[in-house]
Amino acid sequence: MTPEEFLERIKERFEVDAHISENKMPHPRKRVWINVDRAEFKNLMKFIKEMDPKAQFSIIIGEDRGEYLSAEYHLELFYEQQPSLSVIVATSCPKDDPKIPSLGDVFPSSVPYERENREFLGIEFEGIPDPRRLFLPDDFPEGIYPLRRDETGIKPEMIKNAGHPYKIGGAKK
Amino acid sequence: MNSRIEYWVKIPIGPIHPALEEPEKFIITLDGERIINVDVKLGYNLRGLEWIAMRRNYIQLMYLAERICGICSFSHNHTYTRAVEEMAGIEVPERAEYIRVIVGELERIHSHLLNLGVVAHAIGYDTVLHLSWLARERVMDILEAIGGNRVNYAMNTIGGVRRDIEEKHKRAILDMIEHYRNEIMPKIEEIFLYDPTVEARLRDAGVIPKRIAVEYSAQGPTARGSGVKKDVRYNEKLGVYPDLGVEPVTPKEFTGVIKGDVFDRMVVRVGELWQSMELIERAFDQMPEGKIKAFAKDNLILLKLKKADGEGIGRYEAPRGEVIHYVRANPGKDIPSKWKAREPTFPNLFAVARALVGEQVADIPVAIASIDPCLSCTDRVAVVDAKTGKRRILTERDLLRASIAKTKELNPEVSARPEVVGVGCPRGDLP
Numbered sequence: 001m002t003p004e005e006f007l008e009r010i011k012e013r014f015e016v017d018a019h020i021s022e023n024k025m026p027h028p029r030k031r032v033w034i035n036v037d038r039a040e041f042k043n044l045m046k047f048i049k050e051m052d053p054k055a056q057f058s059i060i061i062g063e064d065r066g067e068y069l070s071a072e073y074h075l076e077l078f079y080e081q082q083p084s085l086s087v088i089v090a091t092s093c094p095k096d097d098p099k100i101p102s103l104g105d106v107f108p109s110s111v112p113y114e115r116e117n118r119e120f121l122g123i124e125f126e127g128i129p130d131p132r133r134l135f136l137p138d139d140f141p142e143g144i145y146p147l148r149r150d151e152t153g154i155k156p157e158m159i160k161n162a163g164h165p166y167k168i169g170g171a172k173k
Numbered sequence: 174m175n176s177r178i179e180y181w182v183k184i185p186i187g188p189i190h191p192a193l194e195e196p197e198k199f200i201i202t203l204d205g206e207r208i209i210n211v212d213v214k215l216g217y218n219l220r221g222l223e224w225i226a227m228r229r230n231y232i233q234l235m236y237l238a239e240r241i242c243g244i245c246s247f248s249h250n251h252t253y254t255r256a257v258e259e260m261a262g263i264e265v266p267e268r269a270e271y272i273r274v275i276v277g278e279l280e281r282i283h284s285h286l287l288n289l290g291v292v293a294h295a296i297g298y299d300t301v302l303h304l305s306w307l308a309r310e311r312v313m314d315i316l317e318a319i320g321g322n323r324v325n326y327a328m329n330t331i332g333g334v335r336r337d338i339e340e341k342h343k344r345a346i347l348d349m350i351e352h353y354r355n356e357i358m359p360k361i362e363e364i365f366l367y368d369p370t371v372e373a374r375l376r377d378a379g380v381i382p383k384r385i386a387v388e389y390s391a392q393g394p395t396a397r398g399s400g401v402k403k404d405v406r407y408n409e410k411l412g413v414y415p416d417l418g419v420e421p422v423t424p425k426e427f428t429g430v431i432k433g434d435v436f437d438r439m440v441v442r443v444g445e446l447w448q449s450m451e452l453i454e455r456a457f458d459q460m461p462e463g464k465i466k467a468f469a470k471d472n473l474i475l476l477k478l479k480k481a482d483g484e485g486i487g488r489y490e491a492p493r494g495e496v497i498h499y500v501r502a503n504p505g506k507d508i509p510s511k512w513k514a515r516e517p518t519f520p521n522l523f524a525v526a527r528a529l530v531g532e533q534v535a536d537i538p539v540a541i542a543s544i545d546p547c548l549s550c551t552d553r554v555a556v557v558d559a560k561t562g563k564r565r566i567l568t569e570r571d572l573l574r575a576s577i578a579k580t581k582e583l584n585p586e587v588s589a590r591p592e593v594v595g596v597g598c599p600r601g602d603l604p
Contacts, residue, residue, distance in 0.1 A: 074486065080403075
């Protein structure tokens with residue numbers, strides 16, 4: 001299935017904002033970027049899984065974008081053909097209601113990434129089968145999300161000898 | 174009434190292993206010798222790289238990415254530069270692409286030789302460990318000659334590579350391939366493909382069925398050993414790899430069957446050693462002359478990237494599986510607004526944790542070693558008897574002893590002593 005056909009089939013079923021990018025390697029490579037509302041997000045992922053039951057889940061890229069939090073999911077489809085289909089599905093949630101449906105029952109391999117994004121960015125994945133912490137220690141303070149850029153991020157007084165290598169003790173003024 | 178008493182014990186394995194980086198912990202629930210459940214806890218060496226990356230510009234990030242891992246340092250650096258190149262639409266000169274292939278495949282050779290030794294060690298064949306690591310020194314010397322360092326060669330830059338491969342390097346690499354072909358590979362094949370003890374020990378241990386490999390998104394040799402035909406170099410049409418004719422290696426081409434056990438994963442690694450050597454030779458045949466980087470100076474890169482807008486994904490098949498990096502530009506600034514990396518051990522760990530369910534305790538070291546993790550945390554194990562509350566401490570040595578005892582059951586001829594690789598745990602046993 002070519003990226004264009006894939007996008008057409010998605011657009012028949014869902015209202016999405018999507019484009020196809022192409023890079024400049026010796027063998028150009030296309031990627032499908034899909035932006036979808038979080039209400040439709042889980043249905044879209046289920047539909048992708050129906051299209052290719054062997055779809056591989058690669059990564060969740062969570063990001064603090066100021067007013068809202070975004071999560072981008074990279075999937076690889078039809079990898080037994082060359083080239084495979086590289087799909088990035090992005091969704092977002094406002095900071096005062098940071099909820100995205102969990103994909104634990106669609107792609108079991110997404111759970112570790114959801115745990116990671118939950119503790120680092122404070123995105124609540126609704127229906128996550130295993131909400132424990134993965135990377136952060138158990139005694140890490142609640143309500144602090146290290147990768148946030150706002151007041152819930154790491155505070156300067158929490159930092160010792162970190163930051164730029166040439167400004168050791170970066171927190172001190 | 175059922176008179177049989179059943180109780181489960183929980184064994185934490187890890188988190189410290191001083192010989193290998195990246196400590197992490199497996200919490201294993203046991204019913205007798207059988208594993209019921211495996212839970213993974215990570216983050217014992219969390220360095221906060223993404224947090225640090227919020228304060229680094231594109232060039233500094235390249236060196237930060239390189240230091241994620243000491244063994245696949247080229248892979249991370251390579252993937253990151255690809256992500257930035259895709260984001261900004263930078264074209265890489267063809268010669269640079271070939272140099273990237275050559276260094277990447279040299280790195281794959283050294284990483285796979287390392288893992289062959291580690292797995293042999295986990296089953297008690299220390300001779301194989303020493304000999305395969307001795308063989309690995311040759312490729313490490315080559316990498317040092319090219320990049321000036323045994324690890325962290327810093328070959329890549331955004332838009333090309335930093336050093337050219339000269340005629341003397343080419344001669345040394347071709348000599349090395351000749352040496353490996355004639356001296357090393359026949360011995361490795363003899364051990365990992367045809368030795369009856371190794372086959373008896375590794376066959377049907379740590380089986381990852383194809384269904385679980387797909388469901389848990391296993392990567393690299395772990396997935397290919399289970400029969401998932403997936404290789405980013407092939408699927409992604411990465412760089413000049415399609416011109417070199419790269420194909421995913423599965424155990425089917427060597428042994429005719431795919432079982433997804435430790436043996437199959439080792440067969441894939443042996444096959445990839447052959448494949449890497451062929452790729453290097455073909456790359457030398459086809460390599461054109463010309464420029465090796467798109468920008469003459471680093472500050473030109475920063476100037477160009479300040480104007481960039483958009484996002485890019487870089488993917489590369491590292492020795493352990495798919496590495497994926499994501500970069501999003503921050504127009505007007507030389508610091509990207511987001512950099513995120515994912516290494517292949519992360520999904521592989523959860524796949525092997527799922528696959529260990531139903532296996533025996535003695536298979537834990539070899540199953541974990543067989544995914545070639547950037548860690549091996551069989552260092553110190555406290556067995557707590559749930560019924561009596563008594564505590565018994567097992568060290569890495571005890572676990573190794575259990576693993577070697579199982580090998581000896583199969584072949585009493587094996588003479589190996591459980592020796593700890595590296596310095597061992599400096600703090601010794603728990604009080």
